[in-house]
Amino acid sequence: MRKAQLNIGLVLVGLVILAGVLSLLWTPYDPIRVTSNRLLPPGWPHLLGTDGMGIDIASRLLIGARYCLIVGVISVGVAAVVGVPLGMLAGMRGGWLDELTMRVADIVYAFPALLLAMLLAAAFGASTGTAMAAIGIATIPAFARIARAGTLQVVASDFVLAAKAAGTSRWGIAARHVFPNIAPLVGVQASVGFAMAILAEAALSYLGLGTPRPTPTWGAMLRDAQDVWYTQPVQALWPGLSIALAVLGFNLLGDGMRDVLDPRLREVK
Amino acid sequence: MSILRAEAVSRCFGAFPALRGIDLEVGLGQRLGIVGESGAGKTTLIKLLAGLDQPDSGQVWFDQKIVSGRPERDLGFLRSSLQIVFQDPRSSLNPRMRVGSIITEPLRSKRVRRELNDIDQRQRLGEVLKMVDLPADSADRYPHEFSGGQRQRIAIARALAPKPQVLIADEPVSSLDVSVRAQVINLLADLVEREGLTLLFVSHDLMVVRHLCDSVIVMRAGEIVERGQSAEVFEHPQTDYTKALWAAVPRIRV
Ligand SMILES: Nc1ncnc2c1ncn2[C@@H]1O[C@H](COP(=O)(O)OP(=O)(O)OP(=O)(O)O)[C@@H](O)[C@H]1O
Ligand SMILES: [Mg+2]
Numbered sequence: 001m002r003k004a005q006l007n008i009g010l011v012l013v014g015l016v017i018l019a020g021v022l023s024l025l026w027t028p029y030d031p032i033r034v035t036s037n038r039l040l041p042p043g044w045p046h047l048l049g050t051d052g053m054g055i056d057i058a059s060r061l062l063i064g065a066r067y068c069l070i071v072g073v074i075s076v077g078v079a080a081v082v083g084v085p086l087g088m089l090a091g092m093r094g095g096w097l098d099e100l101t102m103r104v105a106d107i108v109y110a111f112p113a114l115l116l117a118m119l120l121a122a123a124f125g126a127s128t129g130t131a132m133a134a135i136g137i138a139t140i141p142a143f144a145r146i147a148r149a150g151t152l153q154v155v156a157s158d159f160v161l162a163a164k165a166a167g168t169s170r171w172g173i174a175a176r177h178v179f180p181n182i183a184p185l186v187g188v189q190a191s192v193g194f195a196m197a198i199l200a201e202a203a204l205s206y207l208g209l210g211t212p213r214p215t216p217t218w219g220a221m222l223r224d225a226q227d228v229w230y231t232q233p234v235q236a237l238w239p240g241l242s243i244a245l246a247v248l249g250f251n252l253l254g255d256g257m258r259d260v261l262d263p264r265l266r267e268v269k
Numbered sequence: 270m271s272i273l274r275a276e277a278v279s280r281c282f283g284a285f286p287a288l289r290g291i292d293l294e295v296g297l298g299q300r301l302g303i304v305g306e307s308g309a310g311k312t313t314l315i316k317l318l319a320g321l322d323q324p325d326s327g328q329v330w331f332d333q334k335i336v337s338g339r340p341e342r343d344l345g346f347l348r349s350s351l352q353i354v355f356q357d358p359r360s361s362l363n364p365r366m367r368v369g370s371i372i373t374e375p376l377r378s379k380r381v382r383r384e385l386n387d388i389d390q391r392q393r394l395g396e397v398l399k400m401v402d403l404p405a406d407s408a409d410r411y412p413h414e415f416s417g418g419q420r421q422r423i424a425i426a427r428a429l430a431p432k433p434q435v436l437i438a439d440e441p442v443s444s445l446d447v448s449v450r451a452q453v454i455n456l457l458a459d460l461v462e463r464e465g466l467t468l469l470f471v472s473h474d475l476m477v478v479r480h481l482c483d484s485v486i487v488m489r490a491g492e493i494v495e496r497g498q499s500a501e502v503f504e505h506p507q508t509d510y511t512k513a514l515w516a517a518v519p520r521i522r523v
Contacts, residue, residue, distance in 0.1 A: 158361035162427070164321055164341075167348035167378030180365040 006256025009191075012249025019065035029056035031063045032214045039232055048238055051221070052228055057238055060216035064239065067128065067217045068246060071201040072194040075132045079139035079193060084186055086140075087147025088178055092155060092170065102148070105141035113138035113200065114209075121209045131210035135200045139193050146189045150182030184261035191254030195247045202243050218243050272297045272435060272467055273318055273351075278327035278337075280313055287313045289491040290327070297434070300461065300468040302478035302499060304514065305488030311471045314488070315437050318469070320347050331435075345380035351435040352428035354457075357444040358420035362412040368423055369394055369408030375431040385431060397426040400460060418449035422456065429460065436461065437469040442477075454481070475518045479503050487511045 023031075028047070035054035042049045048057040090101040117134035124130050154160060154177060163173050204210035205219025213220065218239040225235035273295040280288040287310045295301055303311050316322040317329055320336045329337040331347050352375065355361035362371055373390045375381050382388075398405055401422040412420055421441060428436055438457065442450040458481055461468050472478050478485055478499065485502050487495040487510065495502060495511050506512045 158355045158357065159363040161316075161321055162353065162355060162361050162424075163363075163374060165319055165348065165351075165353050166375035166427070166431075167345060167381040168374060169341075169378070169380075172378070176366065176370075177363055181363070 002256060002259050005252045006260060009249050009252030009254075009256050012245050013253050016065050016069065016246045016249065019062050020069040021066075023062035023066045027056075027059035027062050029059045031055060031059040031216055039228065039235075042234070049234070051224060051235060053224075055216075057221075057235075060221055061218070061238055061242055063216050064218040064221060064242065065246075067211060067215065068198050068201060068243075071128065071132050071135065072197045072250075075136035075139060075197045075201075076190050076193045078132070078136035080143050080186060080190055083140040083143025084147040084182075087144040087149075088151050088174055088182070090144070091148040091151025092174060092178065098148070101144065105144045108137065109141040111138075114203075114207075117204050117209045126209050126212055128211040128215075131201055131204045134204070135197050138200075139197070142193060143186065143189055146185050147182055150185045151178050154178045154181045184258065187261055188254045188258045191250050191257060195250035195254070198243060198246050198250070202239075270297055271295060272332055273469075274330040275314075275318060276328045276330070278314075278317055278324045278329060280310075280317060280322070280324050286491050288317070288324070291491075291493060293318075293486065293493070295435075295467060295469065298465060298467055299484060300470065300482040302482035302485040303469060303471045303488060304473070304475060304478055304485060306514070307473075308490075309488040310491040311488055312439055313491075315353070315439055315469060315471060319351055319353055319437060320344050321353075342380060345378075345384045348375065348378065349381045349384035349431045350433050351437065352431065352433040354421070354424050354428050354436065354438040354441045356440045358412070358417065358424045359444070361424050362420060364412055366411075367408065368410055368412065368415075371412070371423060372397060372408070372427045372430055374427060381431055388431070393430055397429045400429060401426045401456060416449075417445045418453055421445060421453050425453075425457065425460070429464070432464075433466070435467040435469070437471075439471045440473065441470075443473065457481070475503070475515060487514065 028045075032055070035050070037046070037050050038052055038054045040046050040050040046056050046058070048061070051057055051060070086101055090098040113134055116138060117131060120130040120134050160173055160177055163177055168176070201210055201217065202219035202222065205217040206223045208223070210219060211217045221239035222236060222243075225232075225239065228235055271294040273293075275291050275293040278288055278291045279286065291314060303314070305311055313322070317324050317337070320329070320339070324337050327337070328335060331351065334346060336344065336347055373394055376385070376388055376390050376393060394408060395405060398407060403419060403422050403426065407415070407423070412423065415423065441457065442453050445453060454477055460466065461481075468482070470478060470482055482499050484497065485499045486493045487502065487508070489510050495506065495508050502511065503515060506515055
C-alpha cells in the first residue's frame with residue numbers, strides 16, 4: 001500500500017519532470033505565437049486542441065510543467081535553505097534564541113502569502129521571481145518548525161550525549177548527528193511544500209500576480225480558459241488536471257518517502 | 270591518588286533536588302559500583318562527573334583539573350581519558366552513521382586528538398573491534414544490522430577507542446536480552462582487567478556489582494547513604510536501605 005503510494009507519486013512527478021525537460025528541447029507547436037485556428041477541439045494535429053488565441057494547448061502544457069518545476073524548486077529551495085538552519089539553530093541553542101525564532105516564524109506564518117505576493121508585485125512588477133519569493137518566504141516557517149521539532153528530538157538522544165563525550169564540536173553534532181537524522185523530515189516537507197508551491201503559483205498566475213503573459217503557466221491557462229468556460233469547458237480541464245495530478249504526485253511522493261527514508265522503520269526483526 | 274573527585278555537588282531539576290551535596294573520590298584503578306533505587310540520582314551523578322551536565326553548586330575535578338564550569342573547548346583532557354557506555358545502544362548509536370565512524374568519533378575530535386599521541390584511526394578501529402569480538406567487516410555496516418548485544422559491543426568499542434583511563438558504564442546490560450547479559454558483563458570485566466581501567470559501574474544487579482567492583486556507593490534520593498569496600502557493604506550493610514536492597518536480590522540458598 002505504502003509502496004504503491006510512493007510509486008504512483010514517482011510516476012506522476014516523473015511525468016512532470018519529463019514534460020518540463022522536453023519543453024526545453026521541443027514542443028509540437030510554437031507555444032506563444034497567436035494563430036487563427038482558435039478553439040479547435042482535441043484531435044489531429046492539435047492533440048489537445050487550441051486555445052482562444054489559436055495556440056496549441058499541448059505545447060502550452062509542456063511549458064507550464066517547466067515553470068511549475070522552476071517555481072517549486074526555487075521557492076522550496078529558498079525556504080529550506082533559510083528555514084532548516086534556523087530551525088536547527090533554535091533547537092540546538094534553545095533559550096531566548098529559540099523563542100525569538102519561533103515567534104518570528106509565527107508572524108511570518110500568520111502573514112497572508114497572497115498579501116505578500118501583492119506587495120512584491122506592486123513593488124517590483126509581477127513576475128515569476130516575485131511569485132517565487134512570496135511562496136518561498138511564506139514556506140520558511142514550515143521548514144523552520146519541522147527542523148526545530150526534529151532537532152529537539154535528536155538532541156535529547158543518547159547518541160548526541162555520546163558525541164559530546166567524544167569531544168565532538170557543536171558543528172560536528174549539527175552536521176553528523178542532527179542533520180542526517182532530520183533529513184527525512186525535511187525531504188517529506190520539501191515534497192509537500194513543492195505541492196503547495198505548485199498550487200500557490202497557479203493561484204498567483206490566475207490572479208495575474210505571477211508569471212506575466214505570454215508565458216503559458218498552468219495558472220495563466222486556467223485564467224484564459226475562464227473566458228470560454230460556458231462554451232468550451234474542456235479548455236479548463238487540461239491545466240486543471242495538470243495541476244491536480246502534479247500536486248497529488250508530490251504529496252504521494254512525500255508520504256511514501258516518510259517510510260522509505262527512515263532506516264529505523266526498516267528494522268523488522 | 271584520586272583521579273575523579275566531586276565536592277559537595279548538587280543538581281536540581283526545577284525545584285526537585287536530584288543530587289544533594291555529593292562528596293566522592295575515585296582512585297586510579299578503583300572499580301566503583303553505584304547502586305540505588307530508580308530515581309536515586311545515579312545517572313545524574315555520572316553525567317556531572319563526565320562533564321556532560323553542570324552542577325548547580327559544588328565542583329567536579331578530574332586528575333587535579335577542574336571540570337565543572339569549564340567551557341567545552343577546554344575539556345579535551347577529559348574527553349580523551351573518560352568515556353561512557355550508555356544504557357541502551359539503540360539510542361546511544363546514531364542510526365545514520367556507519368559503525369566505523371561511530372567507533373572512531375572520539376578520535377576525530379580536534380580537542381581529543383590534541384591530547385592523544387597520534388593514534389592511527391584505522392589501526393585503532395581494527396584493534397578495538399577485535400577487543401570486543403566483532404568481525405572486522407562490521408565497520409562498514411549500520412547499527413540496525415546488529416543484535417542488541419553486538420550493538421552494546423560497538424558502544425564499548427567506541428568508549429575504548431581513545432584509550433581512556435576511566436570507563437563509566439550506566440546499566441550497560443539492563444536493556445539487553447537476558448541471554449547475552451553475562452557475555453557483555455564478562456567482556457567488560459576482561460577489558461577493565463586487561464586495560465587497567467578505572468571503572469564506575471551503575472547497576473541494579475547487586476550480584477554483578479559485587480563480582481565486578483572492589484568498592485561501592487549506595488545512593489538514595491540524591492544522597493550517598495552508604496559507602497565502602499563491596500565485600501564489607503554487602504556482608505555487613507549498615508543502613509536498613511542497603512539491607513532492603515540486598516534482601517531484594519534473589520539468591521540461591523546454600
Ligand atoms: N533532565 C531532567 N529533567 C528533570 N528531571 C530529571 C532530569 N534528569 C533526571 N531527572 C530526575 O532526577 C531524578 C534522578 O534521576 P536519575 O536519572 O539520575 O536516576 P537514576 O538513579 O539513574 O535512576 P534509574 O535507575 O531509573 O536510571 C529522577 O527523579 C528524575 O526524574
Ligand atoms: Mg539511570
